[in-house]
Amino acid sequence: MAHNVDHTGQANPLTIAIDVGGSHLKAAVLDASGKPSTAPLRVKTPKPATPDAVVAALSSLSQRLGKFDRVSIGFPGVVHGDFVLTAPNLGTKEWHGFGLGAVMAKHLGKPVRMLNDASIQGLGVITGRGLECVLTLGTGMGVALFRDGEIAPHLELSQHPIRKHKTYDEYVGKVALEAVGRRRWNKRVHKIISILETVIIYDMLYIGGGNAGLIEPPLPAKVKIVSNIAGITGGVRLWDVRMDHAFDEKLHGFAESLV
Numbered sequence: 001m002a003h004n005v006d007h008t009g010q011a012n013p014l015t016i017a018i019d020v021g022g023s024h025l026k027a028a029v030l031d032a033s034g035k036p037s038t039a040p041l042r043v044k045t046p047k048p049a050t051p052d053a054v055v056a057a058l059s060s061l062s063q064r065l066g067k068f069d070r071v072s073i074g075f076p077g078v079v080h081g082d083f084v085l086t087a088p089n090l091g092t093k094e095w096h097g098f099g100l101g102a103v104m105a106k107h108l109g110k111p112v113r114m115l116n117d118a119s120i121q122g123l124g125v126i127t128g129r130g131l132e133c134v135l136t137l138g139t140g141m142g143v144a145l146f147r148d149g150e151i152a153p154h155l156e157l158s159q160h161p162i163r164k165h166k167t168y169d170e171y172v173g174k175v176a177l178e179a180v181g182r183r184r185w186n187k188r189v190h191k192i193i194s195i196l197e198t199v200i201i202y203d204m205l206y207i208g209g210g211n212a213g214l215i216e217p218p219l220p221a222k223v224k225i226v227s228n229i230a231g232i233t234g235g236v237r238l239w240d241v242r243m244d245h246a247f248d249e250k251l252h253g254f255a256e257s258l259v
Helices: 051-063 099-109 116-121 168-172 174-200 231-239 241-246 246-253
Strands: 015-020 024-030 041-044 070-075 112-116 131-137 141-147 161-163 204-208 224-225
Touching: 015 051, 015 116, 015 231, 024 051, 041 051, 041 161, 051 099, 070 099, 070 231, 099 112, 099 116, 099 131, 112 231, 116 131, 116 141, 116 204, 116 231, 131 174, 141 168, 141 174, 168 174, 168 246, 231 241, 231 246
Parallel strands: 015 070, 070 112, 131 204, 204 224
Antiparallel strands: 015 024, 024 041, 131 141
């Protein structure tokens, strides 16, 4: 897929890719091929992680990166267009219905596309062939599905109970890792891998996120650990033509959003 011209006719557009996490906010400028043209920057996620505090931190972070033409945001929860519906790992209910995409567009003066963070991680690693599943392990757990490169409707599996009323987030998230230790946590992760293979019947499962490197072998042949940088580099693919259907209405309203 070519990335050399954006929707405004800008040749070789530069994209700021932002990864919002429960513990850190990360950002980098990507060139038109998806390669970082600046070293990624990161700051700790504000506590409490209110919308206003996160917007201020993201604006400051973005301004430190220099020139850019558009913005991609990976958010840890359910999002729809500009709006956040859930933010289970940011510790505040104020996020529900918050128009993060439009607010960041006003702050930065550039068009913004936003998607669930696991979905962006997937855009950075999938081959585009068959049924591919992406799992992210960090503060919580994220899941995304792709069929022949097309993203499926978001599945917030992290909030589904897995054992004794514990959700997946509570079962293998950062708090669980610290509470039960690496050995028991690994057993839980391997259990989830087996569950996903049975339920989804994936052709390939990619596992990323800050804690993916703690997973101990052996892993099934159809499971691959991927670099956490994909949560950033996948951001440029939000601007692929095949993603337009999810953002057309938002692009048409961009001019009004800056007024």
